[in-house]
Amino acid sequence: MSFAAAPAVVRLPVWRARFVLVIFLAGFAVLVARSVYLQAMKTQFLQEKGEARFSRVLEVPATRGRVLDRNGEALAVSTPVKSIWVIPADVEAGGEAKKKLSRLLGIDTRELAKKLAETDRDFVYLKRQVSPDTADKVDALGIPGVYEQREYRRYYPAGEVTAHLIGFTGVDDTGQEGIELAYQSTLGGTPGSRRVIKDRLGRIVEDVGSIRAGQDGKDLTLSIDSKIQSLAYSALKDAVAADRAKAGAIVALDVRTGEVLALANVPSYNPNNRSRLTGAQLRNRALTDSFEPGSTLKPFTIALALELGRVTPSTRLQTDGGRYSLGGYTIHDAHKDGVLTVAQVIQVSSNVGAAKIALELPRQRMWEMFNRAGFGTPPQLGFPGESGGKLRPWKSWRPIEQATMAYGHGIAVSLMQLAHAYTIFARDGELVPLTLLRASGPVQGEQVISAHTAREVRKMLELAVEPGGTGPRARIMGWTVAGKTGTAHKQQDGGYAPDKYISSFVGFAPASAPRILIAVMIDEPDARRDYYGGLVAAPVFAQVMQGTLRMLNVPNDAPLEPLEMPGKGDEAKEGT
Amino acid sequence: MAKLNLLLLLVLVVCALGLVTSQHRARKLFSELEHEEGRARQLDVEYGQLQLEASTWGLHSRVEKIARDTLKMHVPDPRRVVVVTRPAGAAR
Numbered sequence: 001m002s003f004a005a006a007p008a009v010v011r012l013p014v015w016r017a018r019f020v021l022v023i024f025l026a027g028f029a030v031l032v033a034r035s036v037y038l039q040a041m042k043t044q045f046l047q048e049k050g051e052a053r054f055s056r057v058l059e060v061p062a063t064r065g066r067v068l069d070r071n072g073e074a075l076a077v078s079t080p081v082k083s084i085w086v087i088p089a090d091v092e093a094g095g096e097a098k099k100k101l102s103r104l105l106g107i108d109t110r111e112l113a114k115k116l117a118e119t120d121r122d123f124v125y126l127k128r129q130v131s132p133d134t135a136d137k138v139d140a141l142g143i144p145g146v147y148e149q150r151e152y153r154r155y156y157p158a159g160e161v162t163a164h165l166i167g168f169t170g171v172d173d174t175g176q177e178g179i180e181l182a183y184q185s186t187l188g189g190t191p192g193s194r195r196v197i198k199d200r201l202g203r204i205v206e207d208v209g210s211i212r213a214g215q216d217g218k219d220l221t222l223s224i225d226s227k228i229q230s231l232a233y234s235a236l237k238d239a240v241a242a243d244r245a246k247a248g249a250i251v252a253l254d255v256r257t258g259e260v261l262a263l264a265n266v267p268s269y270n271p272n273n274r275s276r277l278t279g280a281q282l283r284n285r286a287l288t289d290s291f292e293p294g295s296t297l298k299p300f301t302i303a304l305a306l307e308l309g310r311v312t313p314s315t316r317l318q319t320d321g322g323r324y325s326l327g328g329y330t331i332h333d334a335h336k337d338g339v340l341t342v343a344q345v346i347q348v349s350s351n352v353g354a355a356k357i358a359l360e361l362p363r364q365r366m367w368e369m370f371n372r373a374g375f376g377t378p379p380q381l382g383f384p385g386e387s388g389g390k391l392r393p394w395k396s397w398r399p400i401e402q403a404t405m406a407y408g409h410g411i412a413v414s415l416m417q418l419a420h421a422y423t424i425f426a427r428d429g430e431l432v433p434l435t436l437l438r439a440s441g442p443v444q445g446e447q448v449i450s451a452h453t454a455r456e457v458r459k460m461l462e463l464a465v466e467p468g469g470t471g472p473r474a475r476i477m478g479w480t481v482a483g484k485t486g487t488a489h490k491q492q493d494g495g496y497a498p499d500k501y502i503s504s505f506v507g508f509a510p511a512s513a514p515r516i517l518i519a520v521m522i523d524e525p526d527a528r529r530d531y532y533g534g535l536v537a538a539p540v541f542a543q544v545m546q547g548t549l550r551m552l553n554v555p556n557d558a559p560l561e562p563l564e565m566p567g568k569g570d571e572a573k574e575g576t
Numbered sequence: 577m578a579k580l581n582l583l584l585l586l587v588l589v590v591c592a593l594g595l596v597t598s599q600h601r602a603r604k605l606f607s608e609l610e611h612e613e614g615r616a617r618q619l620d621v622e623y624g625q626l627q628l629e630a631s632t633w634g635l636h637s638r639v640e641k642i643a644r645d646t647l648k649m650h651v652p653d654p655r656r657v658v659v660v661t662r663p664a665g666a667a668r
Binding site: 077230231234477478554556 | 604606607610611621624625628631632637651654655659661
């Protein structure tokens with residue numbers, strides 16, 4: 001490269017070429033510097049910006065688990081619904097569109113206008129949990145500024161029948177009562193989120209990775225049999241209505257597995273529509289309310305006396321015509337008897353007899369008996385608000401209190417505790433642990449009394465439902481039954497109300513090999529009519545027990561002959 | 577040497593094209609998978625709704641009412657029912 005071949009050409013000054021070279025070099029230097037700056041210093045920022053153009057974070061919603069009964073029938077199911085919300089400042093709607101919107105959502109036009117006037121807020125719910133159909137219609141109106149949000153709503157197909165047991169969830173799909181609350185951690189899912197790449201058309205083309213792994217709630221299978229539950233609820237409801245009672249509760253247990261087959265309360269409510277709820281409707285009486293059980297506690301006193309060898313079933317006692325004075329109090333019987341055997345004390349439910357036997361027993365042993373039967377401690381079903389009842393320490397017992405406790409006064413238990421405790425007699429002395437979840441098979445319990453004593457008490461409980469006992473109306477055709485009635489005065493203002501009663505019946509069948517245990521409690525049956533446990537609670541027991549044994553195909557253990565029911569007022573009446 | 581380079585260049589181009597196509601196919605398949613998963617979720621929701629409907633129609637009180645009132649059915653007299661016990665060890 002030489003300019004010498006062109007001598008005619010004027011030789012330019014060297015600095016001009018140099019100048020151009022420097023300009024070019026400087027230009028390159030700037031470019032290099034810029035690329036270094038972008039590549040090395042701002043990479044992260046630029047990558048983020050780039051990703052933001054195609055990658056999206058998606059929420060992965062979690063569904064709440066279903067609650068099923070033991071046969072897989074749905075008792076609580078979540079299904080998606082839509083919530084309608086607006087950005088008030090963005091809403092552009094004429095009068096006609098607003099009118100349509102208010103009609104679709106069922107809200108007043110004035111209320112709608114008020115909500116739309118809150119222009120300083122960015123998020124206002126117009127209506128939560130509308131059906132997907134309604135939401136689609138709202139969408140079709142095409143009003144700007146109106147948005148939908150997907151939510152879940154819980155439905156309870158069995159409604160009031162299982163209301164107390166299942167409970168309900170709040171608007172944000174978390175449990176607030178019953179099983180829904182107790183098993184929130186199992187049923188509730190955790191929503192997750194993941195990062196994906198979307199293409200021009202909004203289709204997801206690549207899963208970059210999950211940010212938070214979500215998890216759906218798990219289904220829960222309960223021990224409840226919805227057929228038995230339905231039968232128990234309707235029988236109880238009819239009885240409470242017929243006796244003009246304030247309330248009632250019923251519990252059915254499987255004696256062999258400790259499973260709760262049915263648990264119902266009256267009054268109930270519809271969990272799908274909870275707009276007008278009262279506290280009385282919400283109470284799960286069978287678990288959260290304790291009451292003085294009355295005579296249904298006598299078998300425990302007798303069992304202890306038998307266990308300690310103080311009496312035998314044929315030991316004779318003088319009941320002094322049904323009056324017994326002790327420390328300034330008089331214990332009454334509802335009937336006048338003279339000498340009774342221990343078995344007859346249970347059969348005719350003599351308070352005097354039970355009190356006399358109790359006074360022969362050491363206080364501490366009696367307390368231990370009650371305590372080991374589960375009184376004073378909650379049954380640990382994991383249910384919110386389970387009552388443990390009231391059992392005072394034995395050191396503070398006075399003789400009169402020990403005597404009244406023998407027939408179930410001065411001690412308070414919940415219906416579930418009472419049913420639980422009776423598994424001792426139904427299972428040869430074992431107290432079986434209870435469960436609300438389906439169990440796989442028979443379970444072992446804690447031995448509280450000897451099998452021999454349990455069988456002897458069982459025989460007495462069979463006598464109590466024979467004609468001549470207090471509960472003949474608890475008998476059913478085809479199966480033998482054992483059980484005990486209870487009629488207790490209600491506590492009121494530190495004393496006992498003369499005309500308010502709690503009637504109860506606890507029993508099991510078939511008596512030869514117990515399978516099912518049912519406890520019934522009727523709160524304040526009309527005192528001007530029948531209020532004895534044998535007249536009010538026992539028929540409910542019989543109705544539910546018969547249906548249950550039939551449904552479970554339990555073989556008959558008694559002849560199939562029509563039962564002769566005693567005439568009105570003929571049966572023995574228990575004093576408490 | 578130049579020939580080898582040319583060959584390598586050709587291989588490289590083919591590989592690059594292969595990568596692009598397979599990536600595209602992967603994305604297409606993934607989008608299909610995503611679509612099907614969405615459908616599965618939708619069906620699951622529908623299943624829940626149908627289950628709800630089945631439970632509502634099959635309410636025991638409703639079934640009993642229809643059986644008694646419309647179909648005039650009644651519970652058989654226990655004396656006419658024979659309970660057959662399964663011999664021990666027999667299959668269910």
